[in-house]
Amino acid sequence: MTASVNEAANRAPSQSQSEDQSQSENQSSSTGTWATERTQATTALVAATRSLMHAAATTDLPVDDLATARRAIESVTAELSARARDRVLRIPFDLPAQVRAAGPEAEWNTYALNPFGIPVRVTFDDETSRGSFVPGALHEGPPDSLHGGWSAHLMDCMLGGLVQATGARAVTATLELSYRHRVPLDSEVSMEATITRRDGRKIFAEGWIEHDGVRCVEATALFIRVDGISVDGVAS
Numbered sequence: 184m185t186a187s188v189n190e191a192a193n194r195a196p197s198q199s200q201s202e203d204q205s206q207s208e209n210q211s212s213s214t215g216t217w218a219t220e221r222t223q224a225t226t227a228l229v230a231a232t233r234s235l236m237h238a239a240a241t242t243d244l245p246v247d248d249l250a251t252a253r254r255a256i257e258s259v260t261a262e263l264s265a266r267a268r269d270r271v272l273r274i275p276f277d278l279p280a281q282v283r284a285a286g287p288e289a290e291w292n293t294y295a296l297n298p299f300g301i302p303v304r305v306t307f308d309d310e311t312s313r314g315s316f317v318p319g320a321l322h323e324g325p326p327d328s329l330h331g332g333w334s335a336h337l338m339d340c341m342l343g344g345l346v347q348a349t350g351a352r353a354v355t356a357t358l359e360l361s362y363r364h365r366v367p368l369d370s371e372v373s374m375e376a377t378i379t380r381r382d383g384r385k386i387f388a389e390g391w392i393e394h395d396g397v398r399c400v401e402a403t404a405l406f407i408r409v410d411g412i413s414v415d416g417v418a419s
């Protein structure tokens with residue numbers, strides 16, 4: 184397995200959407216059934232949709248143009264909805280573990296198949312994961328700053344993804360955040376997560392979001408293994 188272990192279907196859209204789109208279309212399958220033609224096409228569609236969300240929320244075109252654009256979007260929505268699943272495509276449970284096993288150069292690109300999540304390029308090094316992304320206009324809470332709920336989303340993904348990458352089927356029992364400084368928009372932030380302790384079914388982890396060397400958000404979490412246990416009616 185190489186650094187491109189999951190790129191074909193799991194390459195997350197980033198700020199350079201069109202570049203990502205063409206790359207995901209051009210990459211060949213390296214993860215067997217996971218990197219199917221459908222997941223590749225969906226990855227590209229989701230990247231384009233994320234760009235559309237940004238454009239729709241920030242456009243400053245004249246009002247008449249907005250109505251025209253809305254009709255075009257409604258038309259595409261109707262086309263896509265003609266045949267739909269109940270859920271977005273799910274990644275295989277062991278995909279993060281595959282990326283971790285492939286070494287510290289391999290990337291897990293989160294939320295490639297769901298435009299609602301924040302896509303992050305995550306790498307793993309033993310019991311630590313690292314990621315980075317650029318918060319933008321869609322993620323604003325306080326003026327020019329990242330919404331704290333998105334910080335929680337990011338930390339849960341970083342910490343939970345790391346736990347998942349170690350092969351543990353576990354869910355978040357607690358997640359505590361400390362917001363020390365605002366996280367600015369339009370500038371790259373880096374994130375880290377690490378597993379600090381295990382105790383029976385419990386896995387403890389911590390992480391943070393940094394900007395320009397300043398630790399803005401700190402998180403600690405407790406995950407509970409649910410291997411073989413039915414959680415809310417879903418057998419693991």
Ligand SMILES: CCCCCCCCCCCCCC(=O)SCCNC(=O)CCNC(=O)[C@H](O)C(C)(C)COP(=O)(O)OP(=O)(O)OC[C@H]1O[C@@H](n2cnc3c(N)ncnc32)[C@H](O)[C@@H]1OP(=O)(O)O
Pocket residue numbers: 339340343344347352353354355356357384385405407409412413414415417418419
């Ligand atoms: C089917 C699922 C597949 C999973 C695949 C995951 C892949 C995704 C990965 C990515 C994930 C992304 C992240 C997400 O989005 S995960 C989504 C958000 N999380 C959830 O929805 C979890 C909902 N909660 C539960 O399902 C149950 O409450 C769990 C499973 C957590 C525990 O209920 P269960 O009945 O099994 O446990 P127990 O009562 O025997 O307790 C066991 C021990 O744990 C301790 N404890 C329990 N809760 C808490 C608490 N809140 N604070 C402190 N401690 C707590 C408890 O004291 C005891 O300790 P001790 O007395 O032994 O010392």
